[in-house]
Amino acid sequence: xxxxxxxxxxxxxxxxxxxxxxxxxxxxxxxxxxxxxxxxxxxxxxxxxxxxxxxxxxxxxxxxxxxxxxxxxxxxxxxxxxxxxxxxxxxxxxxxxxxxxxxxxxxxxxxxxxxxxxxxxxxxxxxxxxxxxxxxxxxxxxxxxxxxxxxxxxxxxxxxxxxxxxxxxxxxxxxxxxxxxxxxxxxxxxxxxxxxxxxxxxxxxxxxxxxxxxxxxxxxxxxxxxxxxxxxxxxxxxxxxxxxxxxxxxxxxxxxxxxxxxxxxxxxxxxxxxxxxxxxxxxxxxxxxxxxxxxxxxxxxxxxxxxxxxxxxxxxxxxxxxxxxxxxxxxxxxxxxxxxxxxxxxxxxxxxxxxxxxxxxxxxxxxxxxxxxxxxxxxxxxxx
Amino acid sequence: xxxxxxxxxxxxxxxxxxxxxxxxxxxxxxxxxxxxxxxxxxxxxxxxxxxxxxxxxxxxxxxxxxxxxxxxxxxxxxxxxxxxxxxxxxxxxxxxxxxxxxxxxxxxxxxxxxxxxxxxxxxxxxxxxxxxxxxxxxxxxxxxxxxxxxxxxxxxxxxxxxxxxxxxxxxxxxxxxxxxxxxxxxxxxxxxxxxxxxxxxxxxxxxxxxxxxxxxxxxxxxxxxxxxxxxxxxxxxxxxxxxxxxxxxxxxxxxxxxxxxxxxxxxxxxxxxxx
Numbered sequence: 001x002x003x004x005x006x007x008x009x010x011x012x013x014x015x016x017x018x019x020x021x022x023x024x025x026x027x028x029x030x031x032x033x034x035x036x037x038x039x040x041x042x043x044x045x046x047x048x049x050x051x052x053x054x055x056x057x058x059x060x061x062x063x064x065x066x067x068x069x070x071x072x073x074x075x076x077x078x079x080x081x082x083x084x085x086x087x088x089x090x091x092x093x094x095x096x097x098x099x100x101x102x103x104x105x106x107x108x109x110x111x112x113x114x115x116x117x118x119x120x121x122x123x124x125x126x127x128x129x130x131x132x133x134x135x136x137x138x139x140x141x142x143x144x145x146x147x148x149x150x151x152x153x154x155x156x157x158x159x160x161x162x163x164x165x166x167x168x169x170x171x172x173x174x175x176x177x178x179x180x181x182x183x184x185x186x187x188x189x190x191x192x193x194x195x196x197x198x199x200x201x202x203x204x205x206x207x208x209x210x211x212x213x214x215x216x217x218x219x220x221x222x223x224x225x226x227x228x229x230x231x232x233x234x235x236x237x238x239x240x241x242x243x244x245x246x247x248x249x250x251x252x253x254x255x256x257x258x259x260x261x262x263x264x265x266x267x268x269x270x271x272x273x274x275x276x277x278x279x280x281x282x283x284x285x286x287x288x289x290x291x292x293x294x295x296x297x298x299x300x301x302x303x304x305x306x307x308x309x310x311x312x313x314x315x316x317x318x319x320x321x322x323x324x325x326x327x328x329x330x331x332x333x334x335x336x337x338x339x340x341x342x343x344x345x346x347x348x349x350x351x352x353x354x355x356x357x358x359x360x361x362x363x364x365x366x367x368x369x370x371x372x373x374x375x376x377x378x379x380x381x382x383x384x
Numbered sequence: 385x386x387x388x389x390x391x392x393x394x395x396x397x398x399x400x401x402x403x404x405x406x407x408x409x410x411x412x413x414x415x416x417x418x419x420x421x422x423x424x425x426x427x428x429x430x431x432x433x434x435x436x437x438x439x440x441x442x443x444x445x446x447x448x449x450x451x452x453x454x455x456x457x458x459x460x461x462x463x464x465x466x467x468x469x470x471x472x473x474x475x476x477x478x479x480x481x482x483x484x485x486x487x488x489x490x491x492x493x494x495x496x497x498x499x500x501x502x503x504x505x506x507x508x509x510x511x512x513x514x515x516x517x518x519x520x521x522x523x524x525x526x527x528x529x530x531x532x533x534x535x536x537x538x539x540x541x542x543x544x545x546x547x548x549x550x551x552x553x554x555x556x557x558x559x560x561x562x563x564x565x566x567x568x569x570x571x572x573x574x575x576x577x578x579x580x581x582x583x584x585x586x587x588x589x590x591x592x593x594x595x596x597x598x599x600x601x602x603x604x605x606x607x608x609x610x611x612x613x614x615x616x617x618x619x620x621x622x623x624x625x626x627x628x629x630x631x632x633x634x635x636x637x638x639x640x641x642x643x644x645x646x647x648x649x650x651x652x653x654x655x656x657x658x659x
Contacts, residue, residue: 052553052557053556054553054556073556073561074553074556074557075556075557075558075559075560075561075564076559079557080557080558081553081554081557083550083553083554084550085548085550087548087550087551087553087554088551088554089551089554089555089569089573090551090573091569091572091573091575092572100555100558100560100568101558101559104558104559104560104564104568105559148554148558149557149558152558152559
C-alpha cells in the first residue's frame with residue numbers, strides 16, 4: 001500500500017502578501033499515518049487547509065489519486081477534517097451531527113441510523129446519540145467530531161491539532177484511540193501538531209517543518225536518532241548541540257577533545273554540529289574522563305533528574321536517575337554510539353546550549369504566541 | 385457576600401416594584417372596576433366589540449414583522465460577512481435613523497406619501513399617473529417597517545457574527561455546498577436572533593398608535609389608537625383603556641409563548657433576547 005494518494009506540487013500560499021509556503025512539495029501515501037510537526041506559524045496548518053480545499057494556493061497543484069483537485073471546492077473533496085475546536089453543529093444533537101454528511105449524500109435514514117450507531121460504537125460513545133453536543137466534555141466532543149468525519153467514509157482524514165485542547169491524561173488516551181481507529185479503518189491520517197511526543201508516538205512518518213520548509217521527513221526513530229539539522233535535533237526531544245570539527249570519517253573533535261563516532265561522509269576537517277542526547281550521557285567520576293564540569297542546576301522530573309552541567313562555559317543537559325547536588329564536579333562519559341554528527345545549517349548555533357534558555361520558556365513563548373493568534377477565535381467561542 | 389448583593393439589588397427591586405409591578409397591578413385594577421371603583425367584568429367583556437381592531441393590529445403587525453425579516457435577514461447576513469472595520473460602519477448606518485426623533489421620521493413619510501407629496505410630485509413630473517398612498521394599510525406597514533427594522537437587523541447581525549467560521553467549514557467539509565450550508569447551518573444557528581428580532585418588531589408594531597394615526601388616516605385604527613382615545617381622546621374611559629391594554633398584553637404573551645416553543649424545538653442555544 002505504498003501508492004501516493006495526495007501529492008502537493010510546488011505549492012505557494014501567502015497571507016496578506018506574507019509568504020507562508022513557497023515551492024512546497026509533499027507526497028502522502030495511501031493508508032499511512034503522517035504527521036506534520038512544527039512550531040506555531042511554521043505553515044503546517046496551511047498545508048492541511050490546502051489539502052482540505054479551504055485555501056486556494058497562489059501557485060502549485062494538489063493531486064488526489066492522480067487527479068488534479070486544485071480548483072475543487074471543499075465539499076467536493078473526498079477528504080474530511082477534524083478541526084482544532086471540534087466545530088460541532090451546536091443546533092444539532094450527537095446523532096444529527098454524525099448524520100450530517102450522510103444525509104447530504106442522500107443516504108436512506110435506515111442506512112444513516114446503522115452507520116451512526118456503528119460510528120458511536122467505534123468512538124466509545126454508544127448511548128450518547130440523543131445528547132446535545134454542548135452537554136459533552138471536550139474529549140467526548142472530540143469523539144463526536146471523529147465519528148462525524150469517519151461516517152463520511154473519507155479516503156483521507158485531516159486532523160488539525162485535535163488533541164491540543166484536552167488535558168494530558170485524556171490526550172494520551174485519545175492518542176492510543178486515534179492510532180487504533182486509523183489501523184482499524186486503514187484510512188490515511190494527516191495529523192498536524194506542535195507536540196513532538198504526540199508525533200513520535202502515533203505516526204508512521206513525521207514531517208518536521210519550520211518557516212514553511214520541510215526540515216526532515218522520516219520515521220519517528222529516524223528523526224529522533226538521526227536529526228538532519230540543529231532545528232530538528234532541538235525540536236524533537238532534548239539535545240546538547242555542540243560546535244564540532246569532523247577530522248575524518250569516524251572521528252570528530254568537539255569540547256576540546258577528539259572522539260570516535262559512527263558517522264562518515266562529511267570529508268576531512270569539516271565544521272559540523274554534534275548532537276548528544278541528554279539520556280545518552282553517563283555521569284562518572286570527575287577524574288576518569290575528558291569532559292568535566294560543575295553542576296549548576298538539578299530538576300527532579302519523575303523518571304529522572306535533569307542536571308545542568310557547566311563544562312568550560314557550555315551548559316550541558318544530562319538526564320540521570322542518580323542525584324547530583326549543585327556544585328558537585330562530575331565527569332561526562334560518551335561512547336561512539338552517543339555521538340551524532342550533522343552538517344552545519346542555518347540553525348547552527350541557535351540551539352543546544354542550556355545556559356540561555358529553557359524548553360519550558362520556549363513552550364511558554366510558543367503558547368503566548370498561539371494565545372494571541374487564536375485569541376479572537378476563542379473570544380468568539382466564549383460568547384457562544 | 386450575600387447581604388452585600390442583597391443591598392446592591394435593593395434599588396432595582398424598589399424601582400421595579402414602583403414602576404413596573406405597581407403600574408401593572410393598577411392597570412389590572414382599573415380593568416376590573418368601573419368609574420365608581422366597584423368590581424365589574426363589563427370592561428373586559430366590551431373589549432370583544434373591538435375584535436376587528438385587534439385583528440387589524442395583529443395582521444398589520446405580522447405583515448410588518450414578516451417584511452422586516454425578509455428585508456433584514458439578507459442585510460444582517462451581508463453586514464456580518466464584511467470585514468470587521470466596515471461592519472461597524474454599516475451597523476452605525478442601520479442605527480442612524482434611530483437617532484432621529486420617531487415623530488419626525490414618521491412625519492417625513494407623511495410628506496413623502498401625501499397625494500400632493502414628494503413622490504407624487506416626482507411621478508407627475510415624469511408624466512406617470514399619481515398614486516394614492518397615504519391613509520392606506522400599506523402606508524402603515526411601510527411606517528412600521530421603516531421604524532422598526534433596525535430592531536430586526538441588530539439581533540440577527542449579532543447572532544450571525546457569532547457563528548464560528550470553523551462550523552461553516554465543517555459543513556463544507558462534510559459535503560455541503562453554499563446553499564446547503566446556509567439552509568442547514570446558518571439559518572438554524574441564527575434562530576435565536578430571528579426570534580428576538582420578531583419579538584422586538586412585532587410587539588411595538590402591534591401596539592403603535594403614532595404610525596397609524598399619521599400614515600393610516602381614520603380607516604386604519606389600531607389598538608394603540610383605541611387605547612390612546614380612552615385616555616387622551618374624546619372617548620375618555622380609562623377603565624376600558626386598561627381592559628384593552630390587558631387583553632393586548634395577554635395576546636402578545638401568547639404569541640411570544642408560541643414563538644419560544646418554536647425556538648426550543650430548534651435549539652437550546654442561548655444568545656438571543658427573549659421576551
